[in-house]
Amino acid sequence: MTSDFATCRLGEGGPRRKSRVAPRYRKDGYDAAFDDRTLWLDAVWHQGVVTLVCPRLNNLAGVFRSGALALDGVPARPRVRHFYRHSLVQMRAPELPARVTLEVAGTRHDSAVSVTDPARFRGRNVIVTMSRDNDLVWIEDFARFHAETQGADAIILVDNASRGYGRAEIEQALARTGLDALVLRTDLPFGPRGRAPHANTELFLQTCVLNALRLRHLSEARAVLCCDIDELILSRRAPTVFDATWQSIFGFTRFEGEWRHAPTPAQGITVRHADHVLVRSGGRPSPAKWCIRPTGPLGELQWRPHVLEGFAFNWLFLSRAFTYHHCRQITTGWKRDPHRDDTAQLVPAEPAAVLARGRRRVAPRPAAAVRAGWNAALRRGGEVLSRRFFALRPASQVVSLLILSCLGIVLEEAIDDDPAQQEIDAILAILDATPQIDQMEATLDVWF
Template sequence: MDWPDFSVQEMCSLSVEGSGLRRSAIIPPDAQGEGFDAAYDWTTLWYDAVQRDQEVLLVCPKLLNFKAMIADGALRLDGAPARVRRVEAWRRHDIVHLRGAAGRTVATSAGRWSGESGVSPDQSGIFAGLNASLHISRNNRLEWIADWARFHIGEHGLEAMLVMDNGSDDYAPEAVLDALAQTGLKRAVVLKVPHPYGPVRAKKGGGGAKFLQPAMLNLARLRFLYRARAVLNADLDELVWSGAGSVFDATVSSRFGFLAFDGKWRMPPLGLEPPHVHADHIHERVGDKPCPSKYCIVPGGWRRGIGWDVHRPETKLPVKWLRDARFGYWHCRGITTNWKSYNRLGFTEVGPADPFTASKLLDRLPRA
């Protein structure tokens, strides 16, 4: 099937909202931070049902006490009993494999409740053979999204972006496409993701309660990106720089089809009023330490069966073996809607300007 080069897509989700059913909490009450109840996903059964070859895949939050609703005997595919081939249990999400060559609906039930969703198509052809990136975004400024694209087109030969829009209410998904269409990208998809992001990590633990981001990374892998040439996993406030060519080329030619790289914070000048842009971020952070690694991966490589997570694939292969010092990323402090529990815009000091950062940003994102 042919797909437009720039499009908005949706998921075929199923929720038990209104049924009286409720997912158990994955962490104990004493590790739940403020606002946990309002932010936790109590009701989503699956985020998306996706047709892949001879299977239908259900990409789910951790099923926990909902497991009985995805067992043999509970699920129906196109009205007929569905057979569960296997369940992949990852750290913060689960993937259910159903036998089914041409599924159109998936249904399940529990007690008096029953529910049904459609089945999303395999859309990997949109990104086939391209250098792609993926992102989760909510209300990020359109100029930030466009500047991220421009920087990576120039620095690495980025060709396509998948933006998973987590319920932005400052603009419609089509506005993101309009912004990206002016950057030189070949393809872009905005996937509508209206589900809870999950609770902010409590000081004494609880980060494992955020199901959405890792599940979306793997939905992206399974529905959209598994035929891409290589995929860059970096947030919209993270600019991946190169000291030696394209990170996509380096990943494709690497032994494992995977490269990791560390980050450093970069700060805008003091006294510059927000909203900031990426090009403002030329200063080091005082007392800075490396940020957690990000990565680029060949999705069809020999490790294609492993799950993707925020800072590394879910593999026992040590990331330190696969770090490549020719690449890194700048974590731009002022590119934020301040949605987390601390004020990222409340800094009162910055370090010296970094000539390498300033030169790269001037070259890739020249100011008017």
């Protein structure tokens, strides 16, 4: 197996992950594409904690409860958190350990521990994308477009077991775009496509990759844009999506896209992004993509391809200042067959290059300056507190707000020289009437 991640998989004859999707929602080949063996994609040491980024554990959570975890042979107590498509297992580690080990019923599972490297992408505009078997011309066109029109500085491309070329060929294609390119590889299964409403429920790999990269490489990036090779991001107004995200208070921007189609090319001609000059009248928008400032208030939330995990306000950040072209024929056909599209209702539209013209950067972006002064210190402090707050589970956020309300009441009544006990008793009564915190967390995690 080829991987640039510290991956651990179960061996033959061991336990297996069970699917959460009922059989009636599974298409042909679903079980074969389902990842039932990966314990963790990556083990990352970051800020005194080793985090195992796992495909959603489901029943395999019991393996961590019954087994013995250790860091360099020293027993470790895990904290397990479950999200929609992934799980995190976290262990305190003041010093960087070399290996993490899980022993279950006499069987040892282990991997190295990845070291974080935020310096390479510090203060830079970074694209994050995954690819498998995409034409190298597509990859180069995609990267060059965003370098020229959105001011991208760097790209991290994770190759998922492409068969027609290797890492060196991808690096050569990206080098011609001027971007600082980091190409990583993993052979883990991408995951199965189900029937609605479970079309994407168990596509574990992309979400795991995003969160592993967030911890390993991107915690100090200026802004990070998550998009796919078949997508071209466009500004409807002057700022780039990286600049707008950097300058925004919360450091988060979401935007919808539109499907673009290309005329059927002549035999032997490779269709390109620039050929996508047709649209369908009244077509539905493509699902929102996002750009985030990792050092901002929302920087510690979990990443998914279209939303921030567990954040109830994704919808508030949908911006009309940006859009993207979702190029229908930039595909290997693994998810959709572009040749089956009904082209009768397609009408001509301006190509992406024309729409981007006049919005290109006329001067290089200055390096991110270090903020100074009292206002800057207050802003940094507010961002740190916000990051800690939004990283909490929803139930913990509710409890924190109630506690702050109590403190606010005490302060107000102290100023007014009135007793605060009546208001506090009312809040405590509400808390007494709620379920236990663990049950609240489980329920709210499902909602959000």
